[in-house]
Amino acid sequence: MNQTWLRFLPSFLRGRVEGRYYLQKALGHTSWLMGDQVARKVVGLGVSVWLARYLGPRLYGEFSYAFAVVTIISPIAMLALDDISIRRLAQNPSSRDEVLGTSFFLMVAGGVVAFALGLAAIFLARPDDRLMHWLVGILTASTIVQAFIAIDFWFKSRMEGKFSVYAKTSTFLLLSIVKIGLIYLQAPLVAFAWAVLAETALASLGLLIVYRKRGYSVKDWRFSRTMARSMMRDSWPLFSAALMTMAFLRIDQVMLGNMAGSKELGNYSVAVQITEAWYFVPMVICSAVFPALVEAETTSDELFYAHMRKLYSLMVFYGYLVALPVLFFSREIVQLLFSSAYKDAGPLLSVLIWSSVFGNLAAARSVLIISKNWTRVNLVCIALGCGMNISLNLLLIPDYGAMGAVVATCISYWFAVHGTCYLFKPLRQTGWMMTKALIYPKIW
Numbered sequence: 001m002n003q004t005w006l007r008f009l010p011s012f013l014r015g016r017v018e019g020r021y022y023l024q025k026a027l028g029h030t031s032w033l034m035g036d037q038v039a040r041k042v043v044g045l046g047v048s049v050w051l052a053r054y055l056g057p058r059l060y061g062e063f064s065y066a067f068a069v070v071t072i073i074s075p076i077a078m079l080a081l082d083d084i085s086i087r088r089l090a091q092n093p094s095s096r097d098e099v100l101g102t103s104f105f106l107m108v109a110g111g112v113v114a115f116a117l118g119l120a121a122i123f124l125a126r127p128d129d130r131l132m133h134w135l136v137g138i139l140t141a142s143t144i145v146q147a148f149i150a151i152d153f154w155f156k157s158r159m160e161g162k163f164s165v166y167a168k169t170s171t172f173l174l175l176s177i178v179k180i181g182l183i184y185l186q187a188p189l190v191a192f193a194w195a196v197l198a199e200t201a202l203a204s205l206g207l208l209i210v211y212r213k214r215g216y217s218v219k220d221w222r223f224s225r226t227m228a229r230s231m232m233r234d235s236w237p238l239f240s241a242a243l244m245t246m247a248f249l250r251i252d253q254v255m256l257g258n259m260a261g262s263k264e265l266g267n268y269s270v271a272v273q274i275t276e277a278w279y280f281v282p283m284v285i286c287s288a289v290f291p292a293l294v295e296a297e298t299t300s301d302e303l304f305y306a307h308m309r310k311l312y313s314l315m316v317f318y319g320y321l322v323a324l325p326v327l328f329f330s331r332e333i334v335q336l337l338f339s340s341a342y343k344d345a346g347p348l349l350s351v352l353i354w355s356s357v358f359g360n361l362a363a364a365r366s367v368l369i370i371s372k373n374w375t376r377v378n379l380v381c382i383a384l385g386c387g388m389n390i391s392l393n394l395l396l397i398p399d400y401g402a403m404g405a406v407v408a409t410c411i412s413y414w415f416a417v418h419g420t421c422y423l424f425k426p427l428r429q430t431g432w433m434m435t436k437a438l439i440y441p442k443i444w
Contacts, residue, residue: 039169041280047176048273049337051192052266054183056341061266063189065257066122066135068250070143073118075246077111077143080238082153084231089157096154101221102228103150111144118143125258131189138193145197148204151211151218167206175199241379248386248416252405255393260401268402270338271348275356278322282315282363289367297371308368309433315364316434317441319357326353344402352406358413361434365417368430377424384423385416 052060085103089096118140119133126132152164175195182191208218253272257265289311297304326333330353331346338345369378389412396404418438421431 038280040172041277043173043176045273045277047179050180050183052270052273052342053339054186055189055266057263057266057270057344059189059262059266060269061257061262061264062132063135063192064253064265064269065262066132066139066193068253068257069122069136070118070139071250072243072246072254073114073121073140074143075239075242076114076117077107077146078149078239078242079106079110079232080235080242081106081231082149083238084235085150085153086157088231089154093157096216097220098222098224098227100150100154100218101223102231103153104147104218104221105223106228106231107147107150108144111147114143115140125254134190135193138190138197142197142200145200145204148207151207154211154216164207164210167210168203171199171203171206175202237375237379241375241382244379244382244386248382248389248412251386251390252393252409255390256397256402256405259393259397260405264402267342267345268348268405270334270342270345271352271402271406274326274333274337274349275352276359278356279359279363282318282360285314285318286311286363286367293367293371304371305429305433308364308430309437311364311367312361312430312433312437313441315360316357316437319360320441323353323357326350348402348406351403352409355410355413357438358410358417361437362413362417365430365434372426374426377426380424381416381420381427384420385412388412388415 051063055063081103085099088099115137118136122129122132122136152168155164175198178198179192179195182195211218253265253269256268289307293304293307293311296307327350330350331343334342334346334349366378369375389408392408392411393405396408398404400407418431418434421427421434
């Protein structure tokens, strides 16, 4: 059975895909997921720019602070069950109700824990800030509601991602319009937190509707203690890595908000948002080449590392391609997107954009880590980078404010991705490959 979209492919590609149903299904599934990510990045950035212009640096810094706190604790709600559940469902589709039911109840429990920890953390950090209590409380409530994401695991295991995209992307677009309406109505800051919670709740409702339309029922779900123990045993290394990664990515914003104030954090958050807007491209590239690299790894290490060398060079080349123009036009980019109220974010962006080079290399190195199953080494690298990030922020923020956080981020990103390669023997070869790519990214 050939897909309709095949007619739009060039003839030399169509000949390779025609008649290969499994490959067509995989490509179709991937294209739906990638389309969802691109839509979210483009529309999400536009709404965030609009919101930042409306709120101004101080209030936008408040919102970014609350969001950073919730982001750090969010892995507690997911428990890294997505990949574990999808793998089990793909291997044994008949276990659907047991896997989904167990995953759902585990994530509800994780969401409750995340909600309690979020409130406890914000009451300790800012005991008298009622606005921040509301913001964190509303945002962390979404970690409980999102447990219905378990439905998404089933569709992904069957490579039917389009059904999840229908539910989640339509809700995202609807709530993006609502957020724009709130801006026009000059709504208070807390209203935007409620919009985030509403998006999560409606996305869950959409998944439930699609799941039922496909002939399934959540009433058939059941919890298994045996499976719960097995899933948690499998997921803890991934969960630990996810928790450490989120702390690594967002702890600087929490520390900056506490040590330098909301206005500094608002400017820093703008620089972070522009820097991270480019990250989806290397993720797409690495996802696209992953199957070929896995096949090369099974053939020979020499062929595998030859491909990895090219991938590292491509990631660095793309990083330089983005970073160099931003370096020279950072002020103009910030003022064009976010207005002159964020003019202080220009110098921050000109330095922070270089961290994206190491973010790109991290995406490429993850292919190596997964292929070689070196997840524990990767966890240690992330932990070391996170520790360096916290230490440098404590040292630099008091004297240099947001620029201190920028420098801390760039150094710790380099160390976690590139520097740590020389600390572990299995990663030294990839460390030298990265060094050569950074000096001369040869892509042809």
